Each structure stands twice: as structure tokens, then as C-alpha cells.
Amino acid sequence: MPPTAEDRLRDILEAIADIESVVKGLNFDQFVSERTSRLAIERLLEIICEASRFIPDEIKRTEPEIDWRKMIDFGNLLRHAYHMTKAEIVWDVIQTHLPPLKSCAERHLRMSGR
Numbered sequence: 001m002p003p004t005a006e007d008r009l010r011d012i013l014e015a016i017a018d019i020e021s022v023v024k025g026l027n028f029d030q031f032v033s034e035r036t037s038r039l040a041i042e043r044l045l046e047i048i049c050e051a052s053r054f055i056p057d058e059i060k061r062t063e064p065e066i067d068w069r070k071m072i073d074f075g076n077l078l079r080h081a082y083h084m085t086k087a088e089i090v091w092d093v094i095q096t097h098l099p100p101l102k103s104c105a106e107r108h109l110r111m112s113g114r
Contacts, residue, residue, distance in 0.1 A: 005059065006112050008051040009105040015044040015071075017052075023094060032087045042078050042085060045093065048101070049075025063104045091099045 003011075022044075027030050049111060052071045060068050074093065078085060 003054070004019065005054070005056050006109060008054045009109050012048050012101065012105045014104075015047045016098050018076070019044050019094060019098065025050075028087075029090050031091055036111040038087060041094070042082070042090060045090065046075055046078045048098075051100075059104075064098075065100055066104060071101075087099065088090055 019041050022041055023031060026034065026037075049071050052068060053075075055068070060066070
């Protein structure tokens with residue numbers, strides 16, 4: 001059975017929780033110097049971006065503050081142009097874009113009752 005929208009939302013939440021755990025207590029300079037942690041986070045962001053591709057349009061329409069297209073594009077960058085990934089952009093994604101995505105996923109899982 002293929003993953004459901006709820007499965008994808010849970011994948012997103014799990015990856016965000018893992019990212020939060022890795023960056024807890026780190027400032028930007030520490031993040032930059034922790035190559036292994038940065039690579040792990042980039043992989044977790046790939047998972048988030050991939051899972052977001054399968055979130056139904058009806059959910060995406062209710063969350064206009066999330067740039068779903070940009071998220072998919074960022075996943076493509078991480079997969080195909082990994083050598084061009086900038087720590088500043090990854091840090092900004094973590095700090096700015098993950099909190100609203102986390103709220104979205106939590107809200108829709110609550111609404112689905114799962």
C-alpha cells in the first residue's frame with residue numbers, strides 16, 4: 001500500500017524533529033563547522049522536500065504561506081547540485097521555513113485524527 005498523505009506528514013514531522021535535535025544549541029558558526037551534522041540535515045531536508053511532493057493539493061491550498069514549489073526545487077538542488085549547497089541557505093531554511101511547515105503538518109494530522 002502506498003504511503004498516505006498522513007504518512008507523508010508524519011515523515012515531515014519526524015525529519016523536522018531530527019533536525020531540531022541536531023541543531024539544538026548550535027549557532028550558525030558551529031553549524032558551518034559541523035560538516036557531518038550539516039550533511040545529515042541536508043539528507044533530512046531531502047526527505048522533507050520529497051514528502052512534500054506528495055501532499056495533496058487541497059492541503060497545499062490551505063497553507064499559502066508555505067512555498068511548496070520552492071520546497072520541491074530546494075530538494076532538487078540538494079539531490080542534484082549538492083556541491084552548490086550553501087550553509088547560509090540551509091540555516092535559513094531551518095530557522096525560517098521549518099517552523100511553519102511543522103505547524104502545518106501537526107495541524108493537518110490533528111484534523112485527520114491520526
